[in-house]
Amino acid sequence: MNATARAGGLVVALALACAACATPVQAQLAGSNLLLFQLGNWPPSMPDRGTPDRESFYDRLDVQYVSATVLAGLRFETDRNSDLENEYAGFTQRFVDWHDATGFRLRVGNCTTILGRGLVHRSFELPGVVLEETGFRTRFTPVRDVDGFLAEFERGPVALRAIGGAPSEGGVSLAHEEILGVPRHHGHIAGGQGVLALPRQSHVGAIVMRSPAGIDPATSLPRQHTLGSGFVDLDPLRILGLEGPALPTYFEYAQQDRTFGEWWAFDTRDPTPHALYAGTNLLWSTFTLSLEWKDYSHFRLGTNDPPSLVPEHTEVLLNRTTHVLVADDEEGYQAEASWSPVPWGSVVLNRSRADGANGDRYEEWYAALRALPRGGARVDGGVFYDRGADSTTGITRRDTYGFDVTARWRTRWSAKLDVERQSSERKSFIPATLSIGLTQFEDVHVSLAGTLADVGSVGFAWDRTTDELDPSWDAGRTTALHLFSWNASARISDGNEAVLFLGRRRGGLACTAGTCYFVQPFEGFEARLVSRF
Amino acid sequence: MRLARTGPGRTPFVRRFALVLAGALGIVAHAVAAPSLERAPAPEFNARSLDGRDLRLAVLRLHGPVIVEFWATWCEPCREALTELEGWRKQYGPRGLEIVAVSVDGPRNISKVRPYVARLHLQFPVVIDEDQRIQKCYQANQMPTAFLVDRAGNIASIRVGYRRGDTSFATRLESLFRADSTAASSPR
Numbered sequence: 001m002n003a004t005a006r007a008g009g010l011v012v013a014l015a016l017a018c019a020a021c022a023t024p025v026q027a028q029l030a031g032s033n034l035l036l037f038q039l040g041n042w043p044p045s046m047p048d049r050g051t052p053d054r055e056s057f058y059d060r061l062d063v064q065y066v067s068a069t070v071l072a073g074l075r076f077e078t079d080r081n082s083d084l085e086n087e088y089a090g091f092t093q094r095f096v097d098w099h100d101a102t103g104f105r106l107r108v109g110n111c112t113t114i115l116g117r118g119l120v121h122r123s124f125e126l127p128g129v130v131l132e133e134t135g136f137r138t139r140f141t142p143v144r145d146v147d148g149f150l151a152e153f154e155r156g157p158v159a160l161r162a163i164g165g166a167p168s169e170g171g172v173s174l175a176h177e178e179i180l181g182v183p184r185h186h187g188h189i190a191g192g193q194g195v196l197a198l199p200r201q202s203h204v205g206a207i208v209m210r211s212p213a214g215i216d217p218a219t220s221l222p223r224q225h226t227l228g229s230g231f232v233d234l235d236p237l238r239i240l241g242l243e244g245p246a247l248p249t250y251f252e253y254a255q256q257d258r259t260f261g262e263w264w265a266f267d268t269r270d271p272t273p274h275a276l277y278a279g280t281n282l283l284w285s286t287f288t289l290s291l292e293w294k295d296y297s298h299f300r301l302g303t304n305d306p307p308s309l310v311p312e313h314t315e316v317l318l319n320r321t322t323h324v325l326v327a328d329d330e331e332g333y334q335a336e337a338s339w340s341p342v343p344w345g346s347v348v349l350n351r352s353r354a355d356g357a358n359g360d361r362y363e364e365w366y367a368a369l370r371a372l373p374r375g376g377a378r379v380d381g382g383v384f385y386d387r388g389a390d391s392t393t394g395i396t397r398r399d400t401y402g403f404d405v406t407a408r409w410r411t412r413w414s415a416k417l418d419v420e421r422q423s424s425e426r427k428s429f430i431p432a433t434l435s436i437g438l439t440q441f442e443d444v445h446v447s448l449a450g451t452l453a454d455v456g457s458v459g460f461a462w463d464r465t466t467d468e469l470d471p472s473w474d475a476g477r478t479t480a481l482h483l484f485s486w487n488a489s490a491r492i493s494d495g496n497e498a499v500l501f502l503g504r505r506r507g508g509l510a511c512t513a514g515t516c517y518f519v520q521p522f523e524g525f526e527a528r529l530v531s532r533f
Numbered sequence: 534m535r536l537a538r539t540g541p542g543r544t545p546f547v548r549r550f551a552l553v554l555a556g557a558l559g560i561v562a563h564a565v566a567a568p569s570l571e572r573a574p575a576p577e578f579n580a581r582s583l584d585g586r587d588l589r590l591a592v593l594r595l596h597g598p599v600i601v602e603f604w605a606t607w608c609e610p611c612r613e614a615l616t617e618l619e620g621w622r623k624q625y626g627p628r629g630l631e632i633v634a635v636s637v638d639g640p641r642n643i644s645k646v647r648p649y650v651a652r653l654h655l656q657f658p659v660v661i662d663e664d665q666r667i668q669k670c671y672q673a674n675q676m677p678t679a680f681l682v683d684r685a686g687n688i689a690s691i692r693v694g695y696r697r698g699d700t701s702f703a704t705r706l707e708s709l710f711r712a713d714s715t716a717a718s719s720p721r
Contacts (some may be wrong), residue, residue: 028573032672062672066576071670113664117643124639124665127674201585248647279644288648305639312642314609336645338652346652375620376613376697412698453698497693513605514639532672532691 031063033531036130036139040524043472043504048137053524056081058130058139062093071097077174079139086138088175092184093143103154110143111150113163114305115193115207119254119275120229122305123167126512132520133173136180140173142517144303147185162192167211167303187212187222189303202234207254211301227301228263229254229275245284252277254299270329273298275306286340293333294354300327305515309334311350311366312511315384316445317400317422322511323364323390329357345371356392364388381405396438397425402445412453420445424467441467442480449487456490463506471507472521495533501526575601575682576670580635582658583647588633590682597629598689598709599682603668605638606645608676614695615653615677621706622657628710632657637668637676683709 036058042049057080064073075093079086095109112123125143132139148165166185176182191209198204207229216223231252237245255263256273268274279292292309299306308325309332332354340346350366370382386400402420422443430437442465449459463483467473473481485503492498507521579589593599602618604611618632636646636659643661650659662668671680679702681690690705 030573030672032674034674064670064672066574066670068574068577071576112669118639122639125669127665127668128676246647250644281644281647283647283651286651286654288651290644290648292644307643312607314607334644336648338648340652340654343654348652372616376616408697412700414697451696453696454701457696495691511607513607513637514642530675530693532693 028066029063030066031061031533033062033529033533034058034060034128034130035527035529035531037527037529038522038524040522040526042507043474043521043523045472045474046134046521050083050085054081054083056083056139060130060141069098069100071095073097075141077140079173079175086136086175086179088138088173088178090174090178092140092174093145105150105152107150108148110145110147111163111165112143112145113150113161115161115163115191115209116205116229116231116252116254117250117277117307118305119252119277119299120207120209120227120301121163121189121191121211121303123163123303124305124513124515125170126515126517129512129517131517134518134520136172136176138173138175140175142170142515144168144170144305145185146189146303157197159195159197160192161194162190164188164190169302188224191227198234200235200238202232202239204230204232206230211303225256225301227254227256228258228260230263245282247280247282249280250278256298268295268297270297275299275304275327277307279307288338290336291333292335295331296325296327297329308514309354310352310362311336311364312514313366313386315386315400315402315420316418316447317402317420317443318366318386319511320506320508321388321390321395321398321400321422321424322509322516323352323354323362323392324509324516325354326356326360326392330354331356332362344373344375345369360391362388362390362392376406377408379405379407391427394426394428395424396427399423413451414453415448415450418445418447426469428469439468441465443467454491456488458488459486461485461487461503465506472504496529496531499528499530501528573688574686575599575680575688576667577686578667578670580633580660580662580667582633582660583650584658586658588658588660590633591686593631593633594682594684594686596631597684597713598706599631599633600706601667601671601680601682602632602634602677603637603662603671603673603679604634604677605636606642606649607638610695611677612653613697614679615655617695617697618657618679619653619655621703625706625710629713630706634659635667635673636661637665637673681705681709684713 038056041052041054059078061076064071073095074091077092078089093110095107097107099105112125115121123145129142130139131142146163146165146167151162153160167187167189168185172184177184189209189211193205193207195203195205209227210224211227213223213225229252233250235246235248237247253266254275268276274297276295282289294307294309296306306327310323313319334352336350338346338348348368353363355361364386366386368382368384372380381404383403384401388398389396400422404418406414406416408414425438425440427436427438444464447459447461449457451457464480466480470481483504483506485501485505487501489497489499502525505522507519509516510519575590577590582588590599604615615634621630622632634657638646646661675693677695679692680688683689689709690702692702
């Protein structure tokens with residue numbers, strides 16, 4: 001964080017302290033804290049892991065002053081470890097946000113927002129997620145934000161929003177600034193959107209954004225792209241006055257460095273930089289059908305987040321094999337139908353496909369059945385089956401299936417069993433034959449957890465894999481890798497909860513709120529204390 | 534890359550720590566006169582529900598207690614929590630309970646929210662918090678998280694996560710209704 005930002009943090013801190021002393025009745029200081037302690041380390045298969053009994057703690061403290069018109073906040077983060085490796089401590093977020101009754105709102109400091117559906121701009125945070133970098137080992141809370149301002153105004157049918165400042169891709173910790181001198185926020189963006197509300201809940205909007213485009217080799221000065229987007233949000237059935245079924249529909253088309261007149265051509269030829277997203281839902285009684293289409297070309301801006309049209313599964317093995325959108329070149333669709341013919345059961349069917357550059361293709365079929373007899377008073381559960389392939393990761397075939405069941409008794413007791421199996425085939429380099437070939441591997445996940453409401457839970461998980469690319473796979477291993485772990489959670493008091501982990505945690509991809517990231521494997525003991533005050 | 538804890542980077546940490554300590558002291562000093570987050574004023578918000586209703590917390594709480602539930606389609610425990618809330622809507626709705634379910638699904642899953650709501654037969658208003666504004670005001674970092682707001686606009690209880698059979702939140706809701714009926718029946 002540079003000197004200006006530090007000064008800003010100081011000002012907000014002092015303002016919070018002063019506000020604490022002068023808080024009127026309808027205002028409050030509120031905070032939350034996450035303390036993460038680890039004793040252990042990455043598995044021996046990971047390079048540069050250091051001592052096996054590494055001890056570390058990460059802490060994130062959020063303090064907010066909340067009143068009827070003002071919201072001010074600070075975030076303090078620190079990462080410390082016994083290897084004395086890449087440690088840091090400091091303010092990573094500070095902002096002041098105020099609004100009035102006229103519909104005007106202004107926020108200064110760290111800001112996040114979304115324009116349209118995120119084709120042109122989306123800044124966001126992944127609450128509750130703590131990432132750990134591999135090369136420059138350090139932990140942090142990922143926040144893709146803008147260090148600048150956010151202004152909003154709404155009156156009648158018109159809503160305006162503007163944002164500007166230095167963006168961050170959210171991929172590094174404060175240690176990069178403190179130790180390497182590399183700022184987390186760099187470059188400059190400025191833009192906004194206007195939305196006009198029309199009758200029958202229809203909206204039209206336009207977005208303009210200026211974003212970094214690298215360095216001009218001729219002048220050695222930063223260049224800016226100009227991005228333009230237009231969208232429409234309507235329900236044709238509502239417009240026609242039909243009651244009962246609904247058909248909410250959204251369409252957005254964005255382009256880069258083109259004129260307003262060219263926008264209307266909806267040019268989707270490659271390599272013209274463009275992003276097109278269209279989505280609709282048919283809602284009819286207990287039947288719903290969701291259809292989405294995407295066409296992105298050269299639209300990975302670093303400050304945007306277009307819809308990926310890839311299902312985000314809650315099933316453990318499917319979540320860690322989610323396709324990651326390639327906004328540089330991807331075109332595809334997602335269709336999902338769900339039906340609840342009876343109050344105690346539902347079925348979901350999903351079909352997704354995306355075609356990218358060089359013939360890359362991702363596709364997936366998914367089906368799930370869920371049953372909730374008698375409102376789930378005694379038992380509920382579900383089964384699923386998924387077949388997919390993703391050539392961006394070399395996966396030529398992937399079959400996943402499993403079930404979960406939850407049983408309840410004596411009102412407060414419950415137990416949940418989750419069983420999943422995945423068999424995959426991957427095209428990769430085979431060292432034994434020095435050639436590209438197909439390898440098969442298998443993953444199994446079993447977890448069992450018991451919960452006593454009001455008190456806490458205890459769980460056990462077993463993962464088995466024969467995937468030689470797993471981060472925990474040690475060189476020379478010829479048998480399956482087994483990872484066992486125990487976890488427990490307990491409510492210590494109102495506002496304080498502890499989560500404990502003991503054993504071996506599997507590393508790899510994980511996806512939360514539509515964003516995927518890499519989770520480091522871990523072996524040892526971990527304690528997580530979440531507090532609110 | 535490994536760097537020792539001592540050295541030029543050490544002093545700023547001490548300074549920052551002192552700064553945080555100073556801020557914390559301010560909070561502690563204030564805490565003598567102010568309650569904790571529970572019983573604190575609930576951050577005001579206005580939002581538009583999926584069915585086009587304009588929702589303002591200040592207006593909703595005029596009818597009775599309000600539950601603000603943060604959830605997402607990708608969150609498995611949220612399904613149970615929302616199902617329970619629908620039951621509470623039927624049970625306590627006639628007594629004035631208002632429920633607002635705030636979806637924190639990102640752009641990837643916005644198209645899933647309406648079908649999800651339809652599949653669970655939810656009748657209370659659902660809001661999509663596209664820019665995470667409401668979520669940040671309430672510091673809802675875990676899904677699901679529920680806030681119970683009383684008629685005065687203060688947070689009466691917070692439920693982080695969901696465990697079926699956990700009675701503390703429902704008990705607090707019942708106590709709010711009892712307090713309301715006591716206040717209504719007491720002579721002015």
